[in-house]
Amino acid sequence: MADKQSRKRTGDEVSVSDPSKKKKKRKSRLPKNFDPSVPPDPYRWIPLKDRPNYKRRGKKGQKMKGGAQGKVSEQEMDKLDHRVAAERAAAEKAAAEAAEATAKQNAPQHKKKNKKR
Numbered sequence: 001m002a003d004k005q006s007r008k009r010t011g012d013e014v015s016v017s018d019p020s021k022k023k024k025k026r027k028s029r030l031p032k033n034f035d036p037s038v039p040p041d042p043y044r045w046i047p048l049k050d051r052p053n054y055k056r057r058g059k060k061g062q063k064m065k066g067g068a069q070g071k072v073s074e075q076e077m078d079k080l081d082h083r084v085a086a087e088r089a090a091a092e093k094a095a096a097e098a099a100e101a102t103a104k105q106n107a108p109q110h111k112k113k114n115k116k117r
Contacts (some may be wrong), residue, residue, distance in 0.1 A: 044052045072080070
């Protein structure tokens, strides 16, 4: 036991750093693409949620909480319905324009009557 106590340090034995030695200053490391002439982004220190240019991603499946693998949420169905309706309207309009164009081309021209001699 006497050996263990002799190994312990007391307050007198603890070495105090030498006041004549100065701490070594670390060399600052900068990124490879660092440009000192360009000021840093002011929003860098603001949390992402609070930044004005932050757009939250992943709203796709929020309304759909479970279901089969191919299940589509109500929002997606509404979007699809609007798209289908717009496509149908565009197709009907194009078909009507095509019908008008062909009707103008195929309009009956005045035929000459066959005169018997």
